[in-house]
Amino acid sequence: MATRFDIDTFEEFETLFTTKKPEISEAFVETILKNLKGKKRYVHALSIVCNSDGEVYDVTIDREDFLPTLKQNLITYEEEERYEDCIKIQKALKYLKKKKNVKPRKTRRNKRTNS
Secondary structure, three states: OOEEEEEOOHHHHHHHHHOOOHHHHHHHHHHHHHOOOOOOOEEEEEEEEEOOOOOEEEEEEEHHHHHHHHHHHHHHHHHOOOHHHHHHHHHHHHHHHHHHHOOOOOOOOOOOOOO
16 A cells, blocks of 8 residues: 655655655555565555545555665665664565576476477
């Protein structure tokens, strides 16, 4: 389930991301941690509802961006002294790095010969 944010104007939408609000970081980290082992390429993280025009902006995270996003947010969590969450992020980083270095297994096909 994506985190929902209600805003009054589109300008607030822009400031949500430029001011590095902790709530945004938390939403991204929670989404990634819940979806580490999933198969979907894009994971829904945020729904931002603009009250002035009724628009809903859905923000997704590409699975390819999980690793750099967690690295970036680990710094934020360390600054906020959220050490228990830092441990969870570090475990997730370790899992993702290991997963990234594992090469997919090749499947063997039996060759048929026409006799």
